[in-house]
């Protein structure tokens with residue numbers, strides 16, 4: 001599943017591919033991708049003639065800003081966009097096609113069919129579901145240490161599920177929560193209200209730097225690419241704990257452990273991230 005840095009990378013790539021293009025018409029091959037408006041015909045008619053101004057992001061949602069509307073798109077598990085020529089054969093699992101006046105097409109493919117699209121009058125999308133109740137945006141200037149503390153410091157919930165709750169902070173996602181907690185030396189099962197001021201500050205910094213590094217790595221480790229078919233893909237990224245069960249910790253050499261927390265696979269170093277607040281580090 002693409003997480004915030006991946007969606008940000010996809011957003012930047014899409015911005016280069018579609019801004020300025022005008023929609024001639026839209027084809028919808030799988031109606032249930034379109035959540036709003038209810039009538040597919042209305043979705044198609046509203047988009048005709050609209051031009052793409054910019055592509056923005058809120059959490060893991062892409063926001064395509066058009067002349068009069070905003071298209072809100074969530075890729076979920078396997079949704080992907082690609083820019084094609086209209087003569088390119090339509091591949092399997094292509095569910096929505098935006099036909100542009102210049103003969104190119106933005107195609108949405110989704111093998112798992114979990115992705116969603118909502119169309120709103122421009123600006124309205126922030127006041128309604130699914131964007132309305134979203135929490136702090138961790139890559140925004142507003143994500144200050146004070147704002148972070150106000151959201152988490154007094155909660156009795158375990159820190160990892162709390163960081164995954166989109167009503168508190170958006171888009172960090174399973175992989176980067178594990179990486180951030182590792183960097184801050186905090187066990188994923190610690191209760192949020194047991195974290196010291198220093199630990200909260202380290203965790204805040206770890207979240208910001210983990211996400212920023214991942215976005216910056218758009219150049220090397222999760223770099224997006226556009227293949228011959230115009231499809232946007234992503235390279236794999238370098239991770240310190242996630243997916244490394246049994247491998248030596250890069251800091252202390254202890255084996256990385258894996259557990260299940262709140263239904264999510266959770267990776268941590270029991271030495272660098274003790275459940276009791278005492279960090280022991282070997283040289």
Ligand SMILES: [Zn+2]
Pocket residue numbers: 249250251252253254269270271272273
């Ligand atoms: Zn370690």
